[in-house]
Amino acid sequence: MLDPVSRVRRFNRAVTSAVGALDTSFLGRGRPLGAARVLNAIGHGHSDVGELRDYLGLDSGLMSRLLRGLEDEGLIGTQAHEDDARRRVASLTRAGKREFAAYEAMSNTQAESFLARNSQVEALLAAMDLIASALTRERIALAEMDPQSEEARYCLGEYYAELGRRFKQGFDVSLSRDPDAKDMRRPRGSFIVATSDTLPIGCVGLKGTDHGYAEIKRLWVAPCARGLGLGKRLMNAAEDAARTLRIALLRLDTNSALPEAGQLYRTTGWREIPRFNDDPYPDLFFEKQIRA
Amino acid sequence: MLDPVSRVRRFNRAVTSAVGALDTSFLGRGRPLGAARVLNAIGHGHSDVGELRDYLGLDSGLMSRLLRGLEDEGLIGTQAHEDDARRRVASLTRAGKREFAAYEAMSNTQAESFLARNSQVEALLAAMDLIASALTRERIALAEMDPQSEEARYCLGEYYAELGRRFKQGFDVSLSRDPDAKDMRRPRGSFIVATSDTLPIGCVGLKGTDHGYAEIKRLWVAPCARGLGLGKRLMNAAEDAARTLRIALLRLDTNSALPEAGQLYRTTGWREIPRFNDDPYPDLFFEKQIRA
DNA sequence: CATATTATCTGACTAAAGTCCGATAATGCT
DNA sequence: AGCATTATCGGACTTTAGTCAGATAATATG
Structure with missing residues (x-):
């Protein structure tokens, strides 16, 4: 029992x-x-x-x-x-x-x-999201979307909310360079959303730059979808997108307050490099060579 | 969406x-x-x-x-x-x-x-318990059981584990007077377990004494069943049991580290009284007159 | 003890769901 | 053009589920 x-x-x-x-x-x-x-x-x-x-x-x-x-x-x-x-x-x-x-x-x-x-509505909804995601994990679909689509904006909102919770000093979006949506649209970049039966549960952005590389930004996996390997799937999709865009070098920045992220990068072929921007939030920087 | x-x-x-x-x-x-x-x-x-x-x-x-x-x-x-x-x-x-x-x-x-x-097994199980309890809340059954039955022992185990988490200094069962099971059996007392489709999700004990009153002990509601009014239902059942046992006065002790409990007692006709035992854990004491 | 009530069973019936197969028409392939 | 393939359709059929109205036997009640 x-x-x-x-x-x-x-x-x-x-x-x-x-x-x-x-x-x-x-x-x-x-x-x-x-x-x-x-x-x-x-x-x-x-x-x-x-x-x-x-x-x-x-x-x-x-x-x-x-x-x-x-x-x-x-x-x-x-x-x-x-x-x-x-x-x-x-x-x-x-x-x-x-x-x-x-x-x-x-x-x-x-x-x-x-x-x-029921009274504990938020707890119930979180539990339902978790179970629905677990049940439909075989059916999680990744799709390129406009970074200003409703789905993308939902993901980004959740992403920022989470950063706010994780950083002791809080997180002010305007302080971080908010990449122009146009840099995450083809042909300069891409934005990929993972949805499980209509609910967005993860995203990643590929942001084109003029410096010979593209940046991975806004990697987010919903709490209800963690442990399903979705982060890796999103990163693979972003690398695939880079390939189709003929981008050979990727960089990203992250923060040591997000240990799962650092772990993911280290185990998937990313190499730590020195700081390459002056954004105040990140304190870890990575680079990866993309093979065609 | x-x-x-x-x-x-x-x-x-x-x-x-x-x-x-x-x-x-x-x-x-x-x-x-x-x-x-x-x-x-x-x-x-x-x-x-x-x-x-x-x-x-x-x-x-x-x-x-x-x-x-x-x-x-x-x-x-x-x-x-x-x-x-x-x-x-x-x-x-x-x-x-x-x-x-x-x-x-x-x-x-x-x-x-x-x-x-799935990886997050504990989180999944907790979510499933929560949802199952919410779905079957109309079908939560209260039943008098032996305080040494499997169901009762499960409830008590969870109860003590929770006390251990709540009290900063921890909680040692042996220090608290563990009422003899026989005091929570008819005709001296009673022990009531709430089950939702076989899973025990709450309990309460009515412990007979030789001082002209009975004590309410071990009121516990599983985390997945909170917010459903189960505490109140259990207390009512305990009072009903007291009535059938012709017990006119009930007492209980609790701790201010459990604010929900104090709140429940105050809103259901219990009156705060001075300390009536020398148990080290409780710091709040209540009494209620039972009408036939 | 006669009568009412009950728990279950049986037979006759209907509705819904599902299977199988051949017909038909559009399309793909050589 | 000729032939195989594909998508849908319609007919004949079976199985499953479910309803309803007695029949039967045991029990309860006055």
Whole structure:
């Protein structure tokens, strides 16, 4: 009852019955679960019939009949794919959008009421983030994004907040050279965000300079995603980006108050070098040669 | 994507697909899910047919047919209940026990591999406990137990560990008067444990004395269950127990290093009184008159 | 002791989910 | 152009889950 495995299994039981309750609530709109799932998947952007089948794990005959049913209800329409007329693309009609919105409202209400029933909301959310990240770790996606996109700004906000907590003297963003977004956009640089099922959980910036090297900046991994090797994955992605940009030398600065970071760099081929800028925060400097 | 509701829904999605995988793995033994669930419920001690129906939420006809099926497979047997021959009691045959053990092994393996895939095991387990407790808070059961039962000893162990952490000077159990278990058994007293789906998450002791009052001792609420009002529920249960034991006056001692506790007592009708024992740890003393 | 209540079982039924296979039409390949 | 491949569709079918209305037997109640 008290060993780790039992605790995991207790969690599974609790969550299984909660998920069951969530599922049956979807029956409230007079439609079997299968049809409701298809409608919601379409609403969430899975429009290709083939992709829908994959996402929901359904047989093609079953899928087809469910789509026909939703069409008969007037909730969706299907068109041939513009590049390949064998494939079909589903889309919500006006009525379908209303129905989808109703399901969304139910889901949101449910989530809100769960939060409202509990007091330690921040602790709960952190626990949920942690578990969701652990469960979906195989599905963490890295993607290049604009450094001013919503996802990137969220990551940077969390990054600065964390620096503020880590440095005893606090951290003032304006004091650190805040690299121009344009230096972290192609063709000068790159900005990479890791997301786990829509939640940004890490980032790294590759900032172009005019001195024959590029800098790695803003490496951040969300607390809920630590221990998954995400830092290394992000660094590899940044190096790959540097390769495609034909950048041969990378530099970075960091602070000894962030020991995990220094450890990561040392074990992945970075070499400590003397200070190469006059930024007041960093006290450790690294360099790495990129092989094509 | 970043607001609390989205985070809850991300968690729901992650967990739904994990639960689905877990469910389908149960299909691997060539038996539909319904039958597998019944077999496992019996294995976990739900032997009464009526209780089984309740626990699994199944119609009596369906239940009956599933039991017949398992009987035909030679996995279970049913007998009339010894007190009431209308009721039936199911039990595993030798083959049934083997089959149940196989399901258990699958569940355990799954839990182990989840833990093995992740590094921050302690953080994950704490998060799982927290969420499981939040999800099952409506189903927290209070029950009188022997103060030397496994559940009670677990609670007391955690309680002392927590005291050790809270008191700067540490805490030596042997120094505090460890009330004899017999003083917390009927008819002199009582010991109440709160469990959430088999995990003990809180306790309280009612210790009889020869001085015309009883003492409340060892009030503990697991970290993962705080904020759910469990302390108050435990205290109410202890007062109820005192009523059934015809004890009219309760006393307790506590320490100002545990502010939540003092707060709880003050808001539930307890009155601060002068020191009534020479125990070195407590520095706050309370009393409450119990009305029949 | 007669009657009502209960716990379970059986049979007849429906709905939902899922499988399998052949048909159809668009596309890719030689 | 001819042929294989691919994506979807529709029909026939099975399994699983679930409902409902008696039937039966044991127990409770007046």
